[in-house]
Amino acid sequence: MEKITVLLGDRSYPITIAANLFDDPTSFWPLKPGDRVMLVTNETLAPLYLNNVRLILEQADIRVDTRILPDGEQYKSLEVLNQVFTALLEGSHGRDTTLVALGGGVIGDMTGFAAASYQRGVRFIQLPTTLLSQVDSSVGGKTGVNHPLGKNMIGAFHQPASVVIDLNCLNTLSARELASGLAEVIKYGIILDGDFFDWLEINLNALLALDSAAMAWCIRRCCELKADVVAADEREGGQRALLNLGHTFGHAIEAHMGYGNWLHGEAVAAGMVMAARTAERLGQFTSVQTARIIDLLKRAGLPTNGPSEMRAEDYLPHMLRDKKVLAGELRLVLPISIGAAQVQSGVAHDIVLAAIEKCIVNPTF
Amino acid sequence: MEKITVLLGDRSYPITIAANLFDDPTSFWPLKPGDRVMLVTNETLAPLYLNNVRLILEQADIRVDTRILPDGEQYKSLEVLNQVFTALLEGSHGRDTTLVALGGGVIGDMTGFAAASYQRGVRFIQLPTTLLSQVDSSVGGKTGVNHPLGKNMIGAFHQPASVVIDLNCLNTLSARELASGLAEVIKYGIILDGDFFDWLEINLNALLALDSAAMAWCIRRCCELKADVVAADEREGGQRALLNLGHTFGHAIEAHMGYGNWLHGEAVAAGMVMAARTAERLGQFTSVQTARIIDLLKRAGLPTNGPSEMRAEDYLPHMLRDKKVLAGELRLVLPISIGAAQVQSGVAHDIVLAAIEKCIVNPTF
Numbered sequence: 001m002e003k004i005t006v007l008l009g010d011r012s013y014p015i016t017i018a019a020n021l022f023d024d025p026t027s028f029w030p031l032k033p034g035d036r037v038m039l040v041t042n043e044t045l046a047p048l049y050l051n052n053v054r055l056i057l058e059q060a061d062i063r064v065d066t067r068i069l070p071d072g073e074q075y076k077s078l079e080v081l082n083q084v085f086t087a088l089l090e091g092s093h094g095r096d097t098t099l100v101a102l103g104g105g106v107i108g109d110m111t112g113f114a115a116a117s118y119q120r121g122v123r124f125i126q127l128p129t130t131l132l133s134q135v136d137s138s139v140g141g142k143t144g145v146n147h148p149l150g151k152n153m154i155g156a157f158h159q160p161a162s163v164v165i166d167l168n169c170l171n172t173l174s175a176r177e178l179a180s181g182l183a184e185v186i187k188y189g190i191i192l193d194g195d196f197f198d199w200l201e202i203n204l205n206a207l208l209a210l211d212s213a214a215m216a217w218c219i220r221r222c223c224e225l226k227a228d229v230v231a232a233d234e235r236e237g238g239q240r241a242l243l244n245l246g247h248t249f250g251h252a253i254e255a256h257m258g259y260g261n262w263l264h265g266e267a268v269a270a271g272m273v274m275a276a277r278t279a280e281r282l283g284q285f286t287s288v289q290t291a292r293i294i295d296l297l298k299r300a301g302l303p304t305n306g307p308s309e310m311r312a313e314d315y316l317p318h319m320l321r322d323k324k325v326l327a328g329e330l331r332l333v334l335p336i337s338i339g340a341a342q343v344q345s346g347v348a349h350d351i352v353l354a355a356i357e358k359c360i361v362n363p364t365f
Numbered sequence: 366m367e368k369i370t371v372l373l374g375d376r377s378y379p380i381t382i383a384a385n386l387f388d389d390p391t392s393f394w395p396l397k398p399g400d401r402v403m404l405v406t407n408e409t410l411a412p413l414y415l416n417n418v419r420l421i422l423e424q425a426d427i428r429v430d431t432r433i434l435p436d437g438e439q440y441k442s443l444e445v446l447n448q449v450f451t452a453l454l455e456g457s458h459g460r461d462t463t464l465v466a467l468g469g470g471v472i473g474d475m476t477g478f479a480a481a482s483y484q485r486g487v488r489f490i491q492l493p494t495t496l497l498s499q500v501d502s503s504v505g506g507k508t509g510v511n512h513p514l515g516k517n518m519i520g521a522f523h524q525p526a527s528v529v530i531d532l533n534c535l536n537t538l539s540a541r542e543l544a545s546g547l548a549e550v551i552k553y554g555i556i557l558d559g560d561f562f563d564w565l566e567i568n569l570n571a572l573l574a575l576d577s578a579a580m581a582w583c584i585r586r587c588c589e590l591k592a593d594v595v596a597a598d599e600r601e602g603g604q605r606a607l608l609n610l611g612h613t614f615g616h617a618i619e620a621h622m623g624y625g626n627w628l629h630g631e632a633v634a635a636g637m638v639m640a641a642r643t644a645e646r647l648g649q650f651t652s653v654q655t656a657r658i659i660d661l662l663k664r665a666g667l668p669t670n671g672p673s674e675m676r677a678e679d680y681l682p683h684m685l686r687d688k689k690v691l692a693g694e695l696r697l698v699l700p701i702s703i704g705a706a707q708v709q710s711g712v713a714h715d716i717v718l719a720a721i722e723k724c725i726v727n728p729t730f
Contacts, residue, residue, distance in 0.1 A: 089514035149454035155485045
């Protein structure tokens with residue numbers, strides 16, 4: 001079992017990583033007998049895990065209500081969030097209830113925001129079931145929903161009481177979802193840890209084969225890297241913004257294509273190549289380094305170009321609505337080596353456009 | 366000019382109280398030239414104040430967008446809140462924007478929650494225009510919206526950057542709204558400050574006549590009392606709950622009658638009498654003390670009985686959904702003297718029912 005702690009003063013919390021955790025009631029710390037729980041999951045995951053988790057909790061004398069939401073990024077909305085509030089109120093849940101998020105990033109973000117907002121804040125526990133949510137969204141307390149005009153535009157910082165990662169969940173992931181998670185894994189190597197990037201180049205096939213030792217170490221390392229960043233910068237004043245490498249480009253892809261058509265990690269993968277190309281044009285990154293990134297992303301089964309439906313000009317309006325925009329000025333996370341990145345303001349729009357252009361496969365050529 | 370500071374560490378903020386503040390751009394600290402603002406108000410207040418405030422801000426080189434919401438507690442909903450998010454996104458407002466709430470409690474609560482949630486938190490300034498919001502909801506950082514199944518059930522703790530109280534706003538209040546504010550004023554005397562209650566008995570007529578010296582001192586004293594409580598207990602672990610005297614009963618009235626039909630202060634006034642009657646039955650309060658409360662409320666033009674449409678049994682289901690309910694047990698704020706109150710758990714339902722019964726005017730008798 002791997003166990004780390006996210007250090008945030010009186011909001012510190014543990015992340016536990018192992019197989020078969022969902023079969024052990026002690027995994028679900030800090031729940032105790034007599035507690036009430038609202039277990040939130042989606043239609044796809046419910047048949048796989050819901051009864052098992054509910055049973056384990058009920059055997060530990062915890063009173064469990066459940067709410068099953070529709071599956072998909074397009075349902076990460078205020079309207080669907082309100083279904084969780086309705087379920088909580090219909091069940092007369094008080095301030096002492098605990099919300100448990102059983103699912104990927106969408107379920108985790110929505111359940112977390114529901115916990116942040118229900119009666120101005122109740123406890124919640126993350127049970128992330130996808131690689132993407134295990135290495136990224138379940139750590140750090142960012143919660144929220146989308147708005148038709150922008151992704152993750154409505155939300156709160158609300159830390160979980162604990163995160164429980166059962167490696168068995170990865171067995172039911174599709175190849176595409178696994179690859180989407182690997183995009184965020186590779187991101188950590190690029191922005192924070194060149195040695196980890198080297199390790200990924202050597203061990204990628206083991207990860208794709210779901211080798212449990214490799215996967216446990218990989219998830220632990222990503223959570224550690226993210227936990228360090230979050231501990232240093234909980235509310236994204238500075239260093240935390242580095243975690244958004246590729247995301248400003250990627251959000252433009254997700255928004256333009258309609259949420260859910262490109263998976264988050266797929267959009268981030270293409271976005272990271274666009275960021276690398278931008279860094280190249282600024283003279284701070286080499287095409288050889290970009291080639292290493294492209295190679296690793298391709299081996300993971302990820303796209304390294306934007307969708308053929310989008311022209312370079314289609315990106316900017318979306319990018320200028322990004323949360324990192326200050327006073328109308330585009331701010332981008334750009335790599336400076338394999339293992340280091342920085343936030344850069346005022347990058348000229350024509351440089352960004354040219355970098356995106358290089359990542360467009362034009363179907364007419 | 367009266368000025369106090371709510372002490373909350375790095376979230377401390379000033380409250381300024383005087384006439385004509387909206388005519389002075391320096392009132393709107395910490396706004397500075399170049400800042401962007403989303404000014405949120407309602408249809409009733411817009412013709413009275415909106416152009417004036419916008420002009421003053423624009424003369425100070427601040428870029429002002431506005432959003433006018435429908436007027437009324439029934440619009441304090443997630444749906445209307447979403448209109449604010451839409452306006453912010455359509456205007457490409459970034460994390461550096463400031464939301465300004467120009468209005469009473471509904472506008473303040475919704476704008477504050479919008480500020481708490483937009484891009485996971487932006488700055489906001491309160492310009493409370495009703496006595497109720499000046500002495501109560503604009504101080505302390507409670508923000509939120511209603512759910513059809515419960516009032517203020519969705520929200521956040523989010524402190525304003527400053528509160529600016531222009532006494533001129535009181536000149537346009539209806540007598541009923543003024544009285545509603547006085548209910549909360551009287552509440553502070555009952556729960557925290559017997560000397561202030563005495564002062565109110567002497568000066569109530571001056572307040573009803575909007576005597577500006579009396580009103581400025583009254584608002585200052587209420588803000589001070591509330592600020593002290595909030596500074597000691599920002600997230601309502603203990604002492605802050607005292608501010609809810611009469612509110613558990615009052616919320617039941619508001620919910621049963623439909624939001625907006627009884628004003629908040631009217632419901633709280635009747636609720637405070639019910640709390641006093643409950644305390645009497647528990648032997649901790651005298652009928653003479655209750656009579657002083659009833660007398661002062663009546664002089665202020667406030668109801669001291671519940672609505673004739675409600676039977677005592679109609680209250681409990683609403684009261685058991687109150688946020689103060691823990692593990693299904695009713696917790697009530699009850700007075701122990703004029704100037705002191707406490708939170709009490711496990712009060713027998715029949716005592717509460719009998720106390721409510723005493724505050725019901727049965728139209729058939």
